[in-house]
Amino acid sequence: MYLGGSFTAVRPPGAAPGTSEVARSYLAAFDASSGELVDFDHRLDRRVSGLYVSPDGNRLYVGGDFLSVDGVSRRKAAVFSTATGQLTSWKVGFNGPVRAFHEIGSTVYAGGGFSTVKGVARTGVAAISTDGQLQAWAPQLDGKVRAITSVPDGSRVVIGGPFSSVNGQARQSIASLDASTAQLRPWAATHPSCSYVSSLSRVGDTIYGGAVGKGSGCYEGTFAADPMTGIERWRETCRGATEAVAVVGSYLYKGSHAHDCSTAGGFPEDYESRDTYNLLSVSLSNGGLGDWLPGMQGSGVGPLAMATDGRQLFVGGTFSGINGQGQQGFARFTAGPDLTLPGRPIAPKVASVKTATVSVRWTAVTDRDDGTLTYRLFRDGGRTPIHEQSASSRPWDRPVLQFEDTDLAPGSTHTYQVQAVAQDNVGPKSGVATVTVTGTDKGYASRVLADLPTLYWRLDESSGSTATDAAGSNHGTLSGGATRSSPGALSESGDRAVQLDGRSGRVLAPQRFNNPRRYSVEGWFKTDTRAGGKLIGFGSSTSNSGSYDRHVYMTNSGQLVFGTHPGSPSTISTPAAYNDNRWHHLVATQGVDGMRLYVDGVVRASNATTDAQNYLGYWRIGGDNLSGWPSAPSSSYVRATMDEFAVFGYALTAEQVIRHFNGS
Numbered sequence: 263m264y265l266g267g268s269f270t271a272v273r274p275p276g277a278a279p280g281t282s283e284v285a286r287s288y289l290a291a292f293d294a295s296s297g298e299l300v301d302f303d304h305r306l307d308r309r310v311s312g313l314y315v316s317p318d319g320n321r322l323y324v325g326g327d328f329l330s331v332d333g334v335s336r337r338k339a340a341v342f343s344t345a346t347g348q349l350t351s352w353k354v355g356f357n358g359p360v361r362a363f364h365e366i367g368s369t370v371y372a373g374g375g376f377s378t379v380k381g382v383a384r385t386g387v388a389a390i391s392t393d394g395q396l397q398a399w400a401p402q403l404d405g406k407v408r409a410i411t412s413v414p415d416g417s418r419v420v421i422g423g424p425f426s427s428v429n430g431q432a433r434q435s436i437a438s439l440d441a442s443t444a445q446l447r448p449w450a451a452t453h454p455s456c457s458y459v460s461s462l463s464r465v466g467d468t469i470y471g472g473a474v475g476k477g478s479g480c481y482e483g484t485f486a487a488d489p490m491t492g493i494e495r496w497r498e499t500c501r502g503a504t505e506a507v508a509v510v511g512s513y514l515y516k517g518s519h520a521h522d523c524s525t526a527g528g529f530p531e532d533y534e535s536r537d538t539y540n541l542l543s544v545s546l547s548n549g550g551l552g553d554w555l556p557g558m559q560g561s562g563v564g565p566l567a568m569a570t571d572g573r574q575l576f577v578g579g580t581f582s583g584i585n586g587q588g589q590q591g592f593a594r595f596t597a598g599p600d601l602t603l604p605g606r607p608i609a610p611k612v613a614s615v616k617t618a619t620v621s622v623r624w625t626a627v628t629d630r631d632d633g634t635l636t637y638r639l640f641r642d643g644g645r646t647p648i649h650e651q652s653a654s655s656r657p658w659d660r661p662v663l664q665f666e667d668t669d670l671a672p673g674s675t676h677t678y679q680v681q682a683v684a685q686d687n688v689g690p691k692s693g694v695a696t697v698t699v700t701g702t703d704k705g706y707a708s709r710v711l712a713d714l715p716t717l718y719w720r721l722d723e724s725s726g727s728t729a730t731d732a733a734g735s736n737h738g739t740l741s742g743g744a745t746r747s748s749p750g751a752l753s754e755s756g757d758r759a760v761q762l763d764g765r766s767g768r769v770l771a772p773q774r775f776n777n778p779r780r781y782s783v784e785g786w787f788k789t790d791t792r793a794g795g796k797l798i799g800f801g802s803s804t805s806n807s808g809s810y811d812r813h814v815y816m817t818n819s820g821q822l823v824f825g826t827h828p829g830s831p832s833t834i835s836t837p838a839a840y841n842d843n844r845w846h847h848l849v850a851t852q853g854v855d856g857m858r859l860y861v862d863g864v865v866r867a868s869n870a871t872t873d874a875q876n877y878l879g880y881w882r883i884g885g886d887n888l889s890g891w892p893s894a895p896s897s898s899y900v901r902a903t904m905d906e907f908a909v910f911g912y913a914l915t916a917e918q919v920i921r922h923f924n925g926s
Contacts (some may be wrong), residue, residue: 263294263321263569264302265592266310272299276588289324291347294571297594302347305332313567314363314373320344321392322837325360339372353393355380364410364419366441368392369399371419373407381454387421401437401444402429409462411469413438413489418447420489422459422471435459436471439493449492456480464489465509468546471517472504482542483526484516496549499525502538508568510575513543513552517565517577524876526551529658530777531878538763539566541577547648553633556595559583569707573597585630604682607637609693612678613712615704616921618695620667623714624680624924625911626655632684637865639665640679640691647681661780662714662911672701706752706925707732710784713918715908717771717881722750722758723904729760729769733908736773742886751845751905752926759786760790760883764795764901768884771803779877782851782910784922785883789902790843792893794818797902799849801838801886802879809877810887814850814859816841816900817893822866824850824859828873829893834859836866843907847923853913863923865916 265272271283272290274295284299292300312325322342331340337355342348344913357378365371369389372379380396381390386407388649389399407423412419419439428437431448439445453459453473457480461472469489475482483498484507497594502520509515520539528551529539541564543552558564562580562665569576575595584593605627614620622639629635635652639729649665657761670676675698682689717736723748729738740746743763750757783798797817801807811827820839824831834857840846849860856870885899888899914922 263290263292263594264288264313265578266284266314266324266326267566267578267591268309268312269591274299278588279590284324286383286782288326288328294574294576294594297492300347302342302644304342304349306330311359312361312363313367313569315344316365321350321365323363323365323370323372323575324371325363325542326358340373350859352392354390354394354396355759356388360410361406362410364412365392366412366416366419369397369441371410371441371646373410373421373423375406380454386423386425391392399442399444401439402410403427405458408458408460409471411462411464412441414464414467417441418463418489420449420469422457422652424463424476426455430549430780435473436492444567448490449745451485451492451494451497454481456490457482460503460505461507463507468495470507470509470514470546472507472518474503475501482518482520482726484514486514486546487550488748489670497545498549499523500528500542500551501531503563504564505563505579506573506577508570508794509546510570510572512546513554514546515543515554515570516539516540516566517568517579519564523551524657524777527876528656528757530876534703540579540581553629554631555628556630557583557585559586560590569644569778587895600631600685600687602630602684603687604632604648604684604689606637606690607680607682607692609695610678610680610826611714612695613708613732614697614700615708615712617703618668618670618672618699618702620670620676620678620699621696621712622665622667622678624664624692625662626653626660627682627689628657628660629682629684630656635682637663638681640681641667643679658776659779664912670699672699674699677729704925705754706918706922708906709922709925710906711921712909713914715784716775716911718906718908719769719883720906721760721769723754729907736771738769738770738771738883738907740767742768742771742884747904751788751847759788759903759905760905761903762789762884762900764793764897764899766885768882768886768899768901769904769907771881772804774878774880775800776878777874778873778911779874780912781812781909782849782912782914783812783814783881784843784847784910784914785848786847786905786926787840787847787900787902788843789841791814791816791841791897791899792818792820793897793901794820795900795902796885796888797822797883797895797900797904798850798907799882800879801882804880807879807887809875809879811875812850812852813886814848815888815891815898816895816902820893822848822859822861823891823893824867825891826852826871830870832857832869832871833892834867834869835893838866847926849914849919849922852915855913858913858916860919863920881909 389397560582744767799813820841858914
């Protein structure tokens with residue numbers, strides 16, 4: 263395994279900086295299996311920025327900023343024998359840095375930031391014979407080349423980099439060239455002017471690549487393309503420069519500083535204070551994000567180079583640790599065995615509000631390389647689980663799971679623990695949760711709380727602008743024309759509600775929530791409005807949101823519409839109208855079975871949509887933007903009385919919905 267860069271010394275894994283160091287000037291070699299330093303010691307005077315081993319395995323091409331190797335002149339490029347480790351006689355001078363090589367037959371193509379080769383004009387890319395003779399092949403570029411690959415039969419060379427013109431024709435950052443004549447060949451896919459192709463790799467009949475953007479919002483993801491036509495098979499659109507790619511098995515591994523994968527089905531911008539996932543995997547079949555999520559520590563961009571022998575993945579860059587272990591600048595990931603245990607779940611939440619029944623809820627954990635885990639639920643310290651279920655989770659999308667333990671003796675006390683299993687790796691059990699089984703069905707609030715809402719505003723305060731969260735600390739704030747002391751929806755004495763004026767009244771959660779994918783919203787409303795408005799919603803802003811969905815609004819004629827926005831509005835609506843000035847119980851859910859809209863305990867509408875728009879947002883009661891939604895009402899703010907608002911991190915079942923409704 264060859265490694266090049268800006269270093270002047272290397273040290274064994276685990277050694278502290280400054281200890282056990284061995285001098286190596288910008289170039290080193292290691293045993294690919296053991297990591298032992300190999301006796302390959304050459305003195306280069308400046309950094310190495312490109313490495314390539316010939317297809318026959320006999321030659322190591324090295325490019326960079328250096329001017330000499332072992333005191334012998336080698337301007338920006340050199341070739342070593344892999345058999346002897348010695349510098350060869352191949353001597354070709356470039357006037358600028360060399361970043362990439364690719365060999366086809368007896369010709370090696372070199373790319374970089376040069377304008378002459380052996381004193382002859384060559385801009386960004388050149389062809390040299392394997393014995394060091396400059397070839398006549400000379401495409402005209404207006405920029406630099408960062409990556410080179412070829413089509414399967416070797417008849418064409420594909421180049422990528424920060425350029426916009428090739429042979430006088432517009433070619434933004436990627437071009438296909440005849441390997442013999444340098445004439446342009448078809449390449450259908452285009453890239454925006456603010457990004458360029460930084461890396462290329464061909465495996466079989468597909469070329470894979472990554473891009474770097476030069477400004478906010480530019481394309482910086484990865485792609486798969488047909489090598490002969492350039493037609494893309496998929497494009498992954500995470501934001502955060504992709505510096506390197508490598509294919510291992512059925513995934514494309516990418517080194518980047520991804521900070522927003524909302525358009526690729528992943529985490530949104532500013533997730534956990536702009537957490538960066540430097541290493542990600544992408545499915546070769548469709549470009550979807552994989553489950554491989556190692557942690558990388560250190561400052562700077564992070565990964566800058568990747569290589570593979572088909573089973574192992576090697577990563578180089580500006581990092582100091584991997585998965586919390588010291589690993590400076592260079593790391594290896596093997597094919598297995600996987601010895602990482604799943605995380606320890608927090609103790610489950612347990613409650614008994616229904617006769618002879620215990621409700622158990624727990625939040626899924628994550629694993630660095632397994633997206634789907636199996637959960638085992640144990641009762642009373644037993645060795646055999648009473649329940650097992652599997653669920654997918656990622657750090658930014660951890661579902662709440664549930665189980666109802668029935669036919670228990672009223673008055674008996676039980677304990678529960680949860681354990682996560684990833685294939686053959688069994689994680690530690692959670693803490694213990696204890697509950698006493700009830701012998702009587704309990705009231706509305708107890709039933710809601712037993713199902714573990716993320717927030718629960720009872721809205722029965724007598725004064726003030728705070729909507730206290732009965733489930734935790736996600737307290738809401740009344741604003742605009744939201745007033746108190748209206749009689750509430752529940753039959754219990756003293757129940758109050760909030761009146762919204764239909765112009766500016768609403769109740770807003772000040773905390774942002776990350777892209778809820780499985781959720782339920784619940785509440786009670788009473789209105790006779792003829793102007794409609796939003797009853798419940800989720801939006802990207804605390805004022806007029808730019809992104810807004812997961813909402814329930816009323817049309818002018820009184821029908822209820824539940825909508826999400828997985829690229830375009832997906833809505834379901836009730837046949838009946840509910841602007842009859844009576845109290846109605848409303849629940850909207852979305853999960854793996856799609857969308858459900860319940861009114862007064864009954865499913866009134868449903869569809870199979872499981873996705874919504876990916877963003878960080880705020881839950882609210884009352885008005886927000888409704889522009890562009892079907893059957894949008896005259897008013898985005900509803901004039902209504904609202905009570906008992908709750909949000910759950912999973913889709914309530916029909917049984918839970920009717921249980922809540924009957925508890926009123």
